[in-house]
Amino acid sequence: MKNIRLGNSSLEVGEISLGCMRMDQLSKTDAEEVIQNAMELGVNLFDHADIYGGGKSEEVFADAIGMNSSVREKMILQTKAGIRDGLFDFSKEHILESVDGSLKRLKTDYIDVLLLHRPDALMEPEEVAEAFTVLKKSGKVRNFGVSNQNPMQIELLKKYVNEDLIANQLQLSLMHTPMIDAGLNVNMQNDASINRDSAILEYSRINDMTVQAWSPFQYGMIKGVFVGNNDFPEVNAKLQELAEKKGVTDSAIAIAWILRHPAKIQPVVGTMNPDRLKDISKASDVELTKREWYELYLAAGNKLP
Template sequence: MEYINIANTDLKTSNMIMGNMRLTSLSVPEAEKLIRTALEEGINFFDHADIYGRGKCEEIFSDAIQMNSRIRENMILQSKCGIRLPEGIFDFSKDHILNSVEGILKRLKTDYLDILLLHRPDPLMEPEEVAEAFEQLHTSGKVKYFGVSNHNPSQIELLQKYIPFKLVINQLQFSIAHTPMIDSGISLNMKIDQAINRDSSILEYCRLNDLTIQAWSPFQHGFFEGSFLGDLERFPELNKTIDGIAEKYSVTNTAIAVAWITRHPANIQVVLGTTNPGRLKDACKGSEIKLTREEWYQIYKAAGNIVP
């Protein structure tokens, strides 16, 4: 397992993250097996959100591992807040953030979070309120570090103007079949769809400002439209290319999909949302594979992208 240091923190973390969005599909014993598998593979970072299973996923997680201080000190826990269900609205108010964290800590059976992320941008955000909430959480020891998810550079800058400590994470959708963070830069000034800048150069912004990127849905295309791996109808050339490279490295296609992301010099973490222990192991094999430059571009082009 490859490990990275998250800038502006004391956290040394695996470049693989176990995502817990789907834990409600498992029994407590099944969840324990999955979490134990992650730990055995070297994963020490676990991602949650207060809306996953309406909070049930966090409860299953802590019950499955019988959370205690000894276990807690060996893992990095991250959760997200800012989405209100069942209303389906975003809420970055001070009260909502503080109440959300209290619920998260109670469900995870822990006194603190290593990292808290704001889940999706709230257009009604008052950054002064967010700053007050973050300062209170940090001073009380309930949250060590803070970050965002699905935020563009200007939204981050607006928050950072008021928050007295550095934001350290931006969690973004990224996979071989979802590459807007790369596409516009590689085809700059061309009159083609790929050249449209859809994310305000967020990849470069995060690198310039020492925000670690976490890639969610690393095997998906579109917005939860399914996995591109094994989809020979829509991605025949991509699967053929990935399978050929997987054979070379004696791993599965899942490992190569992971290795393609981790090959990028931004030190991107990969959020693995699988509930299958075998597939989790397969994905972890991609943690340390260093694809060649030629292989990386071969895969990128096989996904239907243009390299001018």
Template sequence: MRTMRLGNSSLEVPVVAVGCMRISSLDKAEAERFVQTSLEAGANFFDHADIYGGGTCEEIFADAIHMNADIREKIILQSKCGIRKGMFDFSKEHILEAVDGSLKRLKTDYLDILLLHRPDALVEPEEVAEAFDILESAGKVRHFGVSNQNPMQIQLLKKFVKQTIVANQLQLSITNATMISNGVNVNMENAPAVNRDGSILDYCRLNDITIQPWSPFQYGFFEGVFLDNDKFPELNQKIDEIAKKYDVSNTTIAIAWLLRHPAKMQPVTGTMNIGRLQDCCKASDVYLTREEWYEIYRAAGNVLP
């Protein structure tokens, strides 16, 4: 698996991250095979969140990988916090409590990366800064980032937080690519893509923040996958055509499309299917041409001005 630098940190990570949100759907033997397949593919970066499966996903993962000191040195663990039932919570107390809970469930002393999961309307960045300082000094978290945040929300945090923001996890796929399209349609009247995110793509590139696309195969908000979907005939025809050229699956091409972007993104998979996971990892070796990237972009219904 090809690697990349996460943000402007010194942490080298695989270009594809393994999302563990659905690992609770697997039995013990299946979870063990899934984790082992990830490691064999060089995908040793595992993405979690304290709310996945109500916390059980972190427990299942730790058991599946047979967590111990030797294993821990060979993997990269990322988790997220800040979502509570009916609310978001970036209070100092909740962040510290959430991290301790994740560490216990994951059977580890530290997280490589902690992300703030969803923007908290009541955030007091001074409290976030205190929490980050405590977690860093205690050795419980080595790197920090955010998820689903726009530039000004990150800037507000950076005013108080001394740690570098290394990642921003955002929804992005071939069919959910408004953060790309609004940059293509600058100053266009009645542009098909509206700038709803404050140019977060360019902001992250300017500030060396790695974008981690989540739901890379979804259209809408968890409405379904676009691959092999009759709702997207032109897109699937084009993806299949390019997949045949490279002798890979359509899954591989969908991830390769994201990796081709010069922002140096790190897609987060969500599949628990071992074959599809392997296909995702193969995208590391596929480099689409500029023509192919735009052909897929247009086939998804994006219109060039």
């Protein structure tokens, strides 16, 4: 698998990362197979959050891999904080408590990347800055980023925090493309021209922030999987056509479509099926032409101005 640099950090990560939200549903043996398989494929960034499985996903992960220093140095662990009892909380107290909890569950003494999970409307950036400084100086967190934030929210944070923000995790798939649509339909009066997130894709490229695409197989706002879904015959026909042409699966083509973008977007794939991850990982070796990329975009129901 090809590697990319995560933001402007020194971290070299696989083009595709593994989201561990559903790892709490696995046995220790099955979880170990998932993790080992991922690492053999070149997937070295494992994405967690303190709320996944109520914290159990992190526990299962660490127990399954038999976490120790030699194993730890081979992987990049990323986790998220900021959701508390169904609400959002970027307070210094909660961020510090959340990280300590994740460290304990993951059986490690440092997190490679900490993301703020969902924007907190009551965020006080000075508090976030204090928390980041404590975590950085203590060695508990080495890099920081955000999730689901727009440029002005990020700029507000950057006014106070001393640490670089290297990643922004955002929903993106072939069937959920608002950040791309707005950039194509400039100065138009159609729905696709509505800029819902202040040019976050272009902002991320300018500021060397890696966009991590979550739910890369979902359509709408996590309404369901579109690959192999009979409700979307046109896009699935195009996916299958290209899959046969490239010698991979339709899911690999859906990921290759994301990887083809020059922003070097990193998909976060949540499958807990080793064979499926093997198939998906082949997307890293697929070369889509510009025409093929646009044909898929149009087959997904989009129109060009």
